[in-house]
Amino acid sequence: MAAKTVGHREKRTFAANAVIWLVNAAALLLASSLFRGVVIEKVPMAFVAALVLSVVTLVVEPVLFLLALPITVATFGLFTLVLNGLVLMITARLVPWFSFSGGFWERLWWAVAASLIVSFFRMLVHSLLVQMRLIEKKQ
Secondary structure: OOEEEEOOOEEEEHHHHHHHHHHHHHHHHHHHHHOOOEEEOOHHHHHHHHHHHHHHHHHOHHHHHHHOHHHHHHOOOOHHHHHHHHHHHHHHHHOOOEEEOOOHHHHHHHHHHHHHHHHHHHHHHHHHHHHOOOEEEOO
């Protein structure tokens, strides 16, 4: 299988990207079933949201993390949770039928909670894909 370079850290096969996309969609659906403030009105929108989340993570997240680096360092990395929540909030603004309920702070809370679910499953699947050699770590 042909591998695609992601950043300068790893190479991913198409199968790895597809699995990560499916797991992100499933994690978003799980978050919406666990948390009343995470709303996915139509199941297919979870797959669209997972695809948009991948693009937002690739394009917007590095800029957010760079801009927030001083705050992240000052909070010993805990601000990363807020940044992950903001990435999900951006995704929700771009995808119809995917949203967080409440005012800004409540939506941010739900987004952070959902990002914990998504991050947990992404981490598990990523480590499995590395062991299966569908993702190659670059030195």
